[in-house]
Amino acid sequence: MTEQKLSDAPAAPGVARTAEPAPPSTLPGPAGPAVPGPDAVSALRPLGLDQVRLTPEGLLGDWRRRNSAETLPHCVDNLHGSGNIGNLLAAAGEGEQSFAGMWFADSDVHKTLEAALWELGTSPDDTRLAAFAADTVALLARVQGPDGYLNSYFTIAEPDARWRRPEWSHELYCAGHLIQAGVAAGRAGVQPGLLTIARRFADLLVERFGPDGVSEVCGHPEIETALAELYRLTGHRPYLDLARRFLDLRGRGLLGPGRFGPRYYQDHVPVREAREVAGHAVRQLYLLAGMTDVAVETGDLALLDAAERLWDDAFHTRTYVTGAHGAHHRDEAYGDPYELPPERAYGETCAAIASFQWNWRLLLATGRARYADEMERVLLNAIAPAVSADGRNFFYANPLQVRTGHVGSGEEATTHRLPWYSCACCPPNIARLMASLPGYLATADERGLQVHLYADASLTVPVAGRTVAVEMRTAYPWQGRVELTIDGEGSKGGARWTLALRVPGWCDAHTVSVDGARAEATVRDGYLRLTRVWTPGTRVVLDLGMPVRQVSAHPRVDAVRGCVTLARGPLVYCVEQADLPAGAVLEDVRLDPAAPITATRWADLPGIPVVLEARGVLADAGEDLYTAGAERERAGAPLTLTAVPYFLWGNRTEGPMRVWIPLATAG
Template identity: 65%
Template sequence: MLHPDVHPDPTVAHRVATRTGPAQPTPDAVATLHPLGLDDVRLDPAGLLGQWQARNAAATLPHCVAQLDRAGALDNLRRLRDRDGNGGNGNGDRDGNGGNGNGDGCGAFTGMWFSDSDVYKTLEAAAWELARPQPGTELRDFLESTVALLAQVQDADGYLNSYVMAERPDRRWQELHWSHELYCAGHLFQAAVATARVGVGNSLETVARRLADLLLDRFGPDGVEAVCGHPEVETALVELYRSTGHRPYLNLARRFVDLRGRGLLNAERFGPVYLQDHVPVRDADEVAGHAVRQLYLLAGVVDVAVETGDHSLLAAARRLWDSAYLTKTYVTGAHGSRHRDEAYGDPYELPPDRAYAETCAAVASFQWNWRMLLADGAHRYADEMERVLYNAVAGSTALDGTHFFYSNPLQLRTGHDGSDSDAPDRRMPWYACACCPPNLARLMASLQAYTASGDGHGVQLHLYAAGTVHATVHGRPVRVTVRTGYPWAGRVEVGVRAESTEPWTLALRIPGWCQDYRVEADGADVTVDDGYLRLTRDWSSGTVTLELAMPPRLVAAHPYVDAVRGCLALIRGPLVYCLEQADLPPGTRLEDVRLDPAAPLGTAEVAGGPPDAVALTVGGIVAPPGPAALYRAGTTPPTGSGARIRLSAVPYFLWGNRDPGPMRVWIPVDTDTSTGTDTSTGTDTSTGAGAVRTDRRPHPGGAG
């Protein structure tokens, strides 16, 4: 259903009755599925997702709050307050001139010019966390004091950007290709939406709406035609519309989307592709440029499409999804194969050792796929959410929750210089460009909101996690209890209790990687539709047991992925595995290791890893090349002999938690398995007894 052109602004009446999480379509949106309330899903801290969320609350979020002080992001705002004693001077005008000026004795601006966005993302994370039981008082104090600070320093006309206000007040809105003014505003809007939905920091919505109204005056239908060099404000304006019911915010988001690709930005330095200004969205057929900017833009595109009923925008999003996930996504779900411009490369350009694979791109991929899932209901979007969450997102954070990767390569060579912050050999506590840690914090604080959904027919479980789900079906309460050791084990036990005897459908996703499953659901009418097992019955009392077969498997890349020809990856369930130097015999170089594809695959415990974590074991050959020249005649085999060993692979998300050292996901395959002695057992294994099938069925997302 399309919205009318004129939408009233009954701000309070428009709000939904229950507290909601991120990306909550309005009742009139053309969405297939609808999220459950923020309080409707609870993750059990005994399960892996629950552990991650608990770690986020105990370690990551407090760490981000402390780093905002340590790195100076909060001081940049405090200086605006302290220079004249009463906040902003209100001298800026709506045409982009004026502002606070530099003042006297305020100190220099610190850090990246868009550091305000780090504050806003942390505020959003704090709001989502405050919705969960028993948050610490320190977190509430941070949120309330920071919201008060923002209200103090905001200019009288609503403008708020600490860098421009302090350093470039005469250039307000004049350098949108690099200034990140609208990008920062977008993160402020999302933080305000989170506080409004949770019911904390109420004045932040007032701050956000004053700035949003300023944007309407300057960039609205009769205003300046312009877009931001870093998309983000589009999805944020839609969320602000959803929270307030104020239709002009949605109209402005649509206007920004429609203005993309018209060459409105100064592209002399960065180029139009990097800035997502090279082609109108509706005409685009290939994801390109800065990966985070592309993915944030696409999240906004889907939000605008479902709220306005714009089917051409949805069609463009589906087309670009095919481009991204069928030709340009790493096996870990990561995006961005070029360090230059943090960008997508050509189709199938996916070098493992030079993968940029920024953490924020992984978060953005998760968010875009959630919106696509709500719009279409297709399982491929949930499959990608799962893949990127358990690999690229999870791998960015250390087990202590306070160290992070910015880029996430799939291979680290012996002798790698880890001093380069773009490709470190270990996670770091913070970065000069600190976009990733608070982005992780806000995702993990709201993670439960992405696991399940509802529609007019029942409840859908998309991400399997131990916990409880509450919903309303046919106007009556429903409780779904999930017990599972996923992703370490494929058994999912679901207990259902409903107050009504009217039949409805419980949908359980069958992951795209799963080749075999078994279900026990007494009395249910069972169908399979687009990757979902749909169970219809009277659920006043009932149980379901789903067994997803999880054998280890070997996966090959598409032949066009030249960088990993002759290599295989180890995968079990949704988890990608890797070899680390720490698991090799002393003196063994990882580059000398080859995989024996005929050897049996096995499982083992991960020493020092999370509870129940599963490692994989596989046969390999160590074959040093000897004193080979850098280049040799193509017909001359390298010198050296091989010895058989049993290799142990750990989940990719766990790599780098021990001493820094080489790592690789894609393992070269040994082409000569006719001879060799297993040095771990002394047994001849050249027959390949128990050889495992190589899984070459294309993943719905395009890997393998």
């Protein structure tokens, strides 16, 4: 995939680099994540969750259906089974006074609750989910202390340690997830009592950590974006001010060196001065989401610049081809520039989700297509792989290579998806993202409609004060054809506005037609823009060329030298042992770079709509581990290589897999 350089990307029309607010959207209804406040620096305005309906026939719609039908109930069951709910009951004085699981286990409850509230915002009839939400909010109300404090671990297990261990306690991290659930309650219009709980806790935080309080930050960022979101919902400025204060206090050594040094929790340099992403990837990416939120809400363009500068570093030197982040297992951290080993990729699922959320914020702030490109890449190639086809098993780490003879060590290094983890941050995180997914597809304002992610969906959106109905029919990402039918009030009476369709960075050739006639429309800043007076029933067809691509990495990525990965459209492919001839060792497979690669649609492989077929060869190099001389590999038996979408790997049998395929060398 081609990354655009910052210097190559001109500011797009509509990119607000001044504090001028963009026009607000006007339709009522449940709002989604990260809705900018009325005064925010924001190039784009998000839609409400009820304004985009994903049809279950499409890939994203089916995934969201599976999330609702399988993943979310599975999370609820496991919160009970793993003791998370029991911890809260104990903290409410209603159960056995013992604590189970990680000390930040409350956050998994909060994330699952957030998912349930997004879901209930558009599907209020799910009675089981409604009961979970009602019960859990009532329980949280009973746990909350008179001062607003709410954390089961520091209530029952270590009450004397409350607020005493900012490096490791995750107290503000858990508070942040509670607040995000409260914001979801407010935006979805479900269980408003949770918003009250969240505000009571947030008010305590303002009192304790505000300008008249202690100067401390949390070892695990999350509170910053949560407080900014709470400000957006409530308009209560002290929440935003506290979020900014947490950002400004960071990087001043308040957390101490810790086990892995201050970079681990981004405390090594003030956020405005950072030149590179560092440390624990999830922490870094949540922090960047908070930076972006605070920047746009306060009009602090220097802070936004700092965030975009870190984007350049992360995406030009430290991101896997799947969009995954984090090379190191030991500290779940970013490695050095270009240190991206596929076989020991950490690529934590939560980091991919955090990247998606952060890129969404940057997209809203700037309107730059590179952020939407990245949302697509990470969603389909780093978040989607983490969920099994049945929606009830998950990866925590997402390697790009599994070797013959691989043996995992510990939960974080399995090569099959597990139903739950002792540190179960990822499954509920997936649940909340997918529950709110409709909010991320498109944006709209006075000027028109902008489509960022393609999916089979129906949109009912406010454009210049009038409702436009859009039927988007597509088999994307399996096919590059996207058909949009424009209807509704906004297509009548001489309404003139711009339909902006993202042309992904990976796409070299596209065509567009309007009512069957090829339209001339140039791509500006990554979006094809059709500005016209619309009439009801106008049919726009965008055809994105999807030839198979061989993608190579910068040669400084030593770990994949001499290799390519196969991609088609937005999808990265991989080779699995399951598709090799008997006896072939995956590590010996080489790709013939000159031979054609064909995409075979609707193949026989169950659940894998499009596979790629290429010509390869098995290499032979003897048994010695090291030998004198530069050349030793000999070409052996030819074979036909079958590649499957990476996000579907490991759904058939467990076994070796690799994304990067070595090229056959001469001989």
